[in-house]
Amino acid sequence: MPDTKVKDAVDKARAAVQELHRTITDAAAKRGGAVKADLEAVSQKAKAVSESIKGSLAVQNGTTKKHLAEAMTYLEATGKHAADGVKSSGKELQTAVRQTIADARAAAQKVSEAVAAKRTSASAQPAGR
Amino acid sequence: MRNYVAIVFDNTTKAYEALHAIWQLDDEMQITVHGTTVVHRNDWGSFQVDSKDTHPGLATAVGVGIGALLGALAGPAGAAIGAARGAAIGAASGGALGAVTDLGRADTRDQSRFETAWVLGRGQSAVIADVSEDSVGPIDERMRRLGGTVHRRAWSAVRDDKWFGDRAIYPYDGYLYPYDYDLYPYEYVPAYSPWWA
Numbered sequence: 666m667p668d669t670k671v672k673d674a675v676d677k678a679r680a681a682v683q684e685l686h687r688t689i690t691d692a693a694a695k696r697g698g699a700v701k702a703d704l705e706a707v708s709q710k711a712k713a714v715s716e717s718i719k720g721s722l723a724v725q726n727g728t729t730k731k732h733l734a735e736a737m738t739y740l741e742a743t744g745k746h747a748a749d750g751v752k753s754s755g756k757e758l759q760t761a762v763r764q765t766i767a768d769a770r771a772a773a774q775k776v777s778e779a780v781a782a783k784r785t786s787a788s789a790q791p792a793g794r
Numbered sequence: 795m796r797n798y799v800a801i802v803f804d805n806t807t808k809a810y811e812a813l814h815a816i817w818q819l820d821d822e823m824q825i826t827v828h829g830t831t832v833v834h835r836n837d838w839g840s841f842q843v844d845s846k847d848t849h850p851g852l853a854t855a856v857g858v859g860i861g862a863l864l865g866a867l868a869g870p871a872g873a874a875i876g877a878a879r880g881a882a883i884g885a886a887s888g889g890a891l892g893a894v895t896d897l898g899r900a901d902t903r904d905q906s907r908f909e910t911a912w913v914l915g916r917g918q919s920a921v922i923a924d925v926s927e928d929s930v931g932p933i934d935e936r937m938r939r940l941g942g943t944v945h946r947r948a949w950s951a952v953r954d955d956k957w958f959g960d961r962a963i964y965p966y967d968g969y970l971y972p973y974d975y976d977l978y979p980y981e982y983v984p985a986y987s988p989w990w991a
Contacts, residue, residue, distance in 0.1 A: 672823075683973040773972035774828060781796070781826035781926035788928055 674721035675729065675783050679776045681714045682736065685743065686769040693762050700762065704750040707765060711744035711772075718776075728782040736775035743768040796828075796949035799933060800867050801921045801942040802914060806834060808940055809919035810976075815936050816923050817974035824932040828924040829970025833864065835914045863922065864914065866952045867945065924949065924970055 685707060692703035715737045722730055743765055750761030801816075803809045809832050820827040834842045841864070914920050921942075927933060930946070937944050 686972055687975075770972060777826060777828045777972060778926075781828070784823060784826055785926070785928060 673783075674717070675725070675733070675776070675780050678714060678718050678721065678733070678736075679773070679780050681710075681717065682740070682769070682773045682776045685710055685714060685740075686766070686773050689743075689747070689762070689765050689769050693766060700758065701751050704747045704762070704765065707769075708744045708747035708751065711740045711747065711769075715740040715744070725779070725783070726786055729779045729786070732775045732779035732782060736772045736779065739768050739772035739775060743772055795928070796924070796926045797946045798863070798867055798949055798952055799921075799923045799925055800864075800914075800945045801923075801933075801937050802945070803919050803921075803940070803942050804917070806832070806919045808942065809834075809921050812921045812937060812940050812942050814974055815940060816921060816925070816933070819932050819936060824927075826926040828926070829972050830921060830923045830974075831970050832919060832921055833914065834919045835916055837916050839916055841914075863952070867922070867947050922970065 688703060688710070689707050692700050692707070695703065718733050718737055718740070722733055725733060746761050746764040746768055750758050750765060753761055801809075801812050803812060813830055813832055816825075816827055816830060819825045832844045834844075836842065925933070930944075934944050
């Protein structure tokens with residue numbers, strides 16, 4: 666297998682964001698207190714993933730970096746809406762969950778676009794580099 | 795190259811095998827998958843979109859959004875019928891994909907060789923995926939082994955449709971799951987069954 670096919674920080678960030686989305690979509694099927702516990706965890710995890718991405722930005726190329734920066738914006742929104750959900754109830758809670766899911770999905774989209782950009786640039790490099 | 799891919803199978807089990815195979819290709823770093831879903835058309839012609847969501851309102855949106863995407867995939871942009879029209883028909887009557895295909899067929903020849911008209915027949919299932927791929931080989935070969943028929947349309951062509959893009963009338967990206975999944979018993983499978991179908 667070529668050495669370009671090694672999973673790195675961007676792949677790991679993607680896995681983390683996918684897990685974040687999975688957690689919040691599963692949480693949406695729950696009710697009341699159970700949802701809030703998950704939302705709190707999502708809020709903290711979103712911050713942690715965003716920090717992790719921030720730490721890896723410096724070594725990324727232009728397109729990958731652009732997508733990761735966009736992902737960070739969505740992750741911040743994910744954390745904010747999740748935190749809002751923890752403090753709310755009823756329709757406001759439902760709205761917060763919906764927004765959290767949408768933001769997490771957008772973050773996942775941007776990170777996967779970063780992964781695609783990185784894989785494309787790696788496969789375009791001459792062998793041995 | 796980024797494409798929307800629809801892989802059609804004669805049964806649901808194969809469609810789920812294909813779903814997992816697509817993500818396996820991603821894990822092998824041969825392609826990058828941005829999102830997937832599995833769509834069924836039952837024997838009465840109604841569409842069902844697999845979804846983890848339990849909210850009835852969103853279930854309708856899932857149906858409409860994916861219905862629009864199916865239309866966009868089935869009806870490529872052309873002089874006789876634009877992709878937007880295809881999307882409109884797909885959204886308005888998911889069961890009319892065959893008609894969309896017939897209308898679009900003459901123009902399909904002028905499209906990218908990756909753009910293919912297709913029909914989801916009664917009793918069939920399809921995996922819909924948003925993928926980045928350097929070559930069509932990995933997906934085509936893996937799906938051929940599973941017995942699926944692969945259809946593609948360029949992501950950019952679909953996004954150029956006025957129905958989609960950043961201010962989409964029928965958003966669907968949110969209903970393509972960004973990871974491999976299995977449905978669990980508590981999950982709701984909405985039926986897309988418009989009154990006009």
